[in-house]
Amino acid sequence: MTRDPWSHLASRTPARIAIGRAGGSLPTSEVLAFALAHAKARDAVHATFDPERIAAGLGDLGLAAVTVESLARDRAAYLRRPDWGRALAETSRSRLAACAEAPGDLVIVIADGLSATAVETNALALVGALLPRLASAGIAIGPVVVATGARVALGDAVAAELGARAVLVLIGERPGLSSPDSLGAYLTFDARPGRNDAERNCVSNIRAGGLAVELAAFKLSWLAAEAFRRQLTGISLKDESDLLLAPGGAPPGLAGQG
Numbered sequence: 253m254t255r256d257p258w259s260h261l262a263s264r265t266p267a268r269i270a271i272g273r274a275g276g277s278l279p280t281s282e283v284l285a286f287a288l289a290h291a292k293a294r295d296a297v298h299a300t301f302d303p304e305r306i307a308a309g310l311g312d313l314g315l316a317a318v319t320v321e322s323l324a325r326d327r328a329a330y331l332r333r334p335d336w337g338r339a340l341a342e343t344s345r346s347r348l349a350a351c352a353e354a355p356g357d358l359v360i361v362i363a364d365g366l367s368a369t370a371v372e373t374n375a376l377a378l379v380g381a382l383l384p385r386l387a388s389a390g391i392a393i394g395p396v397v398v399a400t401g402a403r404v405a406l407g408d409a410v411a412a413e414l415g416a417r418a419v420l421v422l423i424g425e426r427p428g429l430s431s432p433d434s435l436g437a438y439l440t441f442d443a444r445p446g447r448n449d450a451e452r453n454c455v456s457n458i459r460a461g462g463l464a465v466e467l468a469a470f471k472l473s474w475l476a477a478e479a480f481r482r483q484l485t486g487i488s489l490k491d492e493s494d495l496l497l498a499p500g501g502a503p504p505g506l507a508g509q510g
Contacts, residue, residue: 253279266430266461286429293427298327301368303398309376310362313383316395318351320344320410324401337403340413348397348413355414356394358386358476360422363402367424367432374435374458375422377465385473388506391480404438404452411443418479419443420472425456433459437468439475441485451486453479470503 256262256270271282278286307317321341324330330337340348360382362375379396386393397410407421418441425434435458440447453475458468474493479485496504 268429289429289432292432293429296367296369296424296427296432297331299368301364301371301400303400306362306371306375306398310379310396310398313376313380315379315383315393317398318347318395319398319400320347322399322401322403322406326401330401334403337401338405338409340406340409345413348410351395352414354394355411355416356392357416357480358391358393358418358420359395359397359407359411359414359416360393360420361397361399361402361407361410363399363404363406363421363423365402365404365423365436366426367434370424370427370433370435370459371422373433373460374465378422378435378437378458378468381465381469382472384506385469386476389473389477391473391476404436404449405445405447407438408440408443408445408447411440412445417442418476418485420476431457431459431462434462435459437472439472439479439485441479441483453485453489453491455491467501467503 253272253274256272258270259272262270272279303319307319310317321344323336323339323341324333360379362371364371394414394416399406402423404421404423407419411419421438423436425436436454436456437458439453440451455468455471457463458465471491471493475489475491478489482489498504
């Protein structure tokens with residue numbers, strides 16, 4: 253095997269760099285590692301989402317949960333018809349209507365997206381870290397919505413049904429070959445059907461080995477507070493929360509904490 257002169261950099265990233273070669277080909281170990289990573293990514297896409305388990309976890313955090321479905325009734329339909337994943341099933345509309353009297357300022361939607369693995373690994377921890385920071389910012393949340401067969405834009409329909417001023421969608425990202433468990437978070441102020449991605453703020457790669465949950469919660473609460481203050485999200489709202497980080501990159505604590 254021919255060692256790559258940059259192999260010392262490989263320890264600093266999960267990216268496939270400086271992997272060397274065996275003759276004119278990749279080393280066998282790297283071929284096998286690539287096949288394993290690809291299999292994990294496929295498994296994440298097709299993993300079964302358990303909304304009741306997420307709802308039970310939200311209950312442990314003291315939050316009420318509402319489960320909804322998109323028009324995509326199964327995984328095959330979800331993958332082939334992205335537009336169905338952006339629209340609520342009719343039965344879900346009536347379920348949300350029963351909660352519309354107490355929507356809060358911000359509705360949190362936990363959605364399976366393209367990686368149920370990411371959601372089940374990271375979503376509850378992120379919500380738990382978000383709650384005190386949102387409360388400290390004076391942002392009230394109503395019932396948390398757990399959505400199956402969902403794309404990001406389904407959150408716009410949920411917010412419109414509930415009458416919430418903004419929506420935060422926590423959703424499994426498209427799995428990468430080194431990150432099948434990456435959670436994305438999309439914040440949209442004045443959410444309603446027809447919003448586009450330029451009108452959202454995204455914090456991505458939330459996972460162990462990526463953006464830590466505590467830091468993600470700090471960034472999202474900062475963005476939410478600024479969204480309500482400026483009445484907007486998207487390309488007009490730049491993430492300047494890094495200016496408040498302590499030396500070493502740690503997020504500041506909450507008032508009253510040591």
